[in-house]
Amino acid sequence: MKQLIILISFLYLLSCSSKQSNPFDLVISNVNLIDGTGAPIQHSVSIGIFEGKIIAIEPELQTDGFNHIDGTDKFLIPGLFDCHVHTGDFERDFPRFVHYGVTSVFVTGGSLCTNEYYASMRKQGNQDSIPAPLVFHTSQHFTMEGRHPSKTYSSSNWRNGESIFYLTDTLQIERLVHDVAQYPIVGIKLTIEDGPSPPFVERIPQKFIEKTVKEASKYDLEVFAHVSDNTELEMAIKGGAQNLVHFTGVNIEPQDGPQMELLQEFIQRDPYWVTTLMIDKSFLYPLYPEWFESESMLRSYQESVNDLDSSLVDRARRYVQTLMDEYGLSDDSLEAFMLPQVEDIQFLNMMGFKMVLGTDTGNDFNFPGYSLHEEMQLLNMGGLEPLDIIKMGTLNAAKMMNAQDSLGSIEIGKLANLILLDKNP
Ligand SMILES: [Zn+2]
Numbered sequence: 001m002k003q004l005i006i007l008i009s010f011l012y013l014l015s016c017s018s019k020q021s022n023p024f025d026l027v028i029s030n031v032n033l034i035d036g037t038g039a040p041i042q043h044s045v046s047i048g049i050f051e052g053k054i055i056a057i058e059p060e061l062q063t064d065g066f067n068h069i070d071g072t073d074k075f076l077i078p079g080l081f082d083c084h085v086h087t088g089d090f091e092r093d094f095p096r097f098v099h100y101g102v103t104s105v106f107v108t109g110g111s112l113c114t115n116e117y118y119a120s121m122r123k124q125g126n127q128d129s130i131p132a133p134l135v136f137h138t139s140q141h142f143t144m145e146g147r148h149p150s151k152t153y154s155s156s157n158w159r160n161g162e163s164i165f166y167l168t169d170t171l172q173i174e175r176l177v178h179d180v181a182q183y184p185i186v187g188i189k190l191t192i193e194d195g196p197s198p199p200f201v202e203r204i205p206q207k208f209i210e211k212t213v214k215e216a217s218k219y220d221l222e223v224f225a226h227v228s229d230n231t232e233l234e235m236a237i238k239g240g241a242q243n244l245v246h247f248t249g250v251n252i253e254p255q256d257g258p259q260m261e262l263l264q265e266f267i268q269r270d271p272y273w274v275t276t277l278m279i280d281k282s283f284l285y286p287l288y289p290e291w292f293e294s295e296s297m298l299r300s301y302q303e304s305v306n307d308l309d310s311s312l313v314d315r316a317r318r319y320v321q322t323l324m325d326e327y328g329l330s331d332d333s334l335e336a337f338m339l340p341q342v343e344d345i346q347f348l349n350m351m352g353f354k355m356v357l358g359t360d361t362g363n364d365f366n367f368p369g370y371s372l373h374e375e376m377q378l379l380n381m382g383g384l385e386p387l388d389i390i391k392m393g394t395l396n397a398a399k400m401m402n403a404q405d406s407l408g409s410i411e412i413g414k415l416a417n418l419i420l421l422d423k424n425p
Contacts, residue, residue: 024048024055024066026416031071032424033057036078036394036409038387041424047076049416057412075424077390078410079103079133079417081397082372084245084274086110086362090121093361093368094132100369101419104397104407107137108224108245109189110362111150111157111164114140118183134417136401138189138224139180140164142173142212144204148226152195167204170211177215186224186401187243188216192235193228196249196283197319203232209239229326230259237262243272243400245358248279251326252344267352272400274358275345275392277378280323280337282366287316291334293374301365312364335381342382349388356400357393386425 026049033045046063048056083106087093097105107113107121118137125135141149145166150158160166165176177188190212194200213223222242227233228249236244253259285291285301292298320332327340349355359371372393379389398408406415 023050024061025050026067026069027061027063028069028071028076028418028420029061029063031420032073032075033410034075034077034387034390034425035411036391037411038391038395040387041075045076046071047410047416047418052416054410054412054414054416057410069420071420073422075421076410077101077419077421077425078394078408079419080372080393081106081357081401081408082133082359082361082369082393083356083397083400084108084276084358084360085368086360087121087368088112088362090124090132094124094130096368096370097133098131098369100373102133102369102372103417103419104134104136104401104403106186106358106397106401107135108226109138109141109149109164111153111155113137114159114162115183117163122184134403134407136186136403138187139183139185141189141191141226142167142176142208143191144168144202144208147201147204148191148193148195151201167208170207173208173211174215177212177219177221181216181219181221185221187222188212188224189226189245190223190241191226192232192239193226193246193249194232196228196279197315197322203235206235206239209235209241213240213242234259234262237266240269241271242269243274245274246276246279246360247273247341247345247355248276249326250344251340252347263348263351270354272354272356272396273348274356275375275379276358276360277338277341278359278361278366278371278375279363280319280341281334281374281378282360282363282371283319284316284337285365286313287320288332288334338378339382342379342384345379346382346384349384349392354396354399355392356397357389390425 027046029046030044033042046058046061047054048061080102081104082102085105085107121135124130124132141164150164158164192204194203216223224243224245225236225241226245227236228246230251233250289301292301323337329336345355357375359366359375361368361371376389395408398404407417
């Protein structure tokens with residue numbers, strides 16, 4: 001997908017009235033269409049756009065008198081989503097997302113994510129003058145003091161009641177959910193996990209999960225849970241959580257075991273499950289710099305590595321051990337780490353789970369936009385079909401955001417949020 005050549009985002013264009021009499025503001029003709037629904041590629045299609053929306057998809061459209069892009073030998077896909085994003089500097093990061101064709105992001109909390117910070121991100125995302133993705137986000141993290149993520153990623157920016165909520169008892173959850181529901185959030189971010197690598201912290205008690213799910217449902221909100229192993233997966237499902245913002249760390253067990261019953265229970269909720277394979281790759285870059293694909297990235301890594309705190313290498317060593325134990329690996333190649341996870345993701349996809357692309361960008365060596373391409377490559381390396389991968393980053397993602405009426409696929413009536421590629425992805 002690195003062959004991205006032109007990014008077209010007509011969301012806020014074309015509001016002037018002088019062209020009202022014309023049927024189209026723009027025609028993209030004779031293009032190869034990958035519509036994001038998982039349907040096979042359609043060749044030689046023309047797309048008519050009016051006032052920022054797709055109003056025609058035909059074998060041929062008249063182009064005379066309209067703005068026109070000749071799509072011959074090019075490929076049109078919907079704008080991509082990264083559905084697990086953190087950023088400490090959105091003015092720097094947002095243009096990077098757009099450069100890589102990521103036109104929507106789902107921000108799942110962070111130490112700076114006060115209501116004001118979220119509002120600034122949304123405002124930037126809605127502007128047409130600065131390249132920025134559309135911004136969707138959760139509430140601030142619901143967690144407890146001394147747990148993940150404020151203990152495991154300690155920073156003075158975590159401020160209880162502003163960028164994070166430390167739960168102390170279940171009674172308090174009613175008021176907290178009421179408060180966050182006043183903001184345009186997609187759902188509640190609930191951190192169940194014990195941290196990414198040893199030393200682990202304590203997990204949130206089960207009754208807090210159940211109470212958060214119950215209170216959220218009063219406002220028609222779903223819970224987006226943070227899990228990093230099978231114990232937490234079970235806690236999330238038993239607690240009623242509707243979505244999972246990580247896959248990494250979960251290990252799908254043989255199909256005759258008790259986990260299958262749990263998954264059958266979970267799928268009844270029509271949940272969304274974010275892939276985040278890039279957590280592993282990015283955490284391990286300090287140990288395996290040869291995994292950087294381009295010379296320029298390797299060089300900038302080597303330049304920065306001198307200043308790096310050796311704790312990143314230590315963390316990578318601990319993390320690698322956790323992964324090797326978890327998956328019973330004897331080999332430490334990238335394929336060895338990824339293949340069992342992609343196999344699991346493929347299995348869940350076949351079961352009918354809606355898998356969604358997300359990277360956890362904002363962590364070290366997990367780069368805005370670029371790493372979504374890495375995420376797609378890892379899934380493809382593990383055998384997932386490109387059309388399925390694209391659907392996970394477009395239509396599935398838009399559905400998770402409840403934005404499928406306007407985004408996520410190239411269909412009549414939706415926003416013309418499109419990417420034109422010069423090679424077949
Ligand atoms: Zn995250």
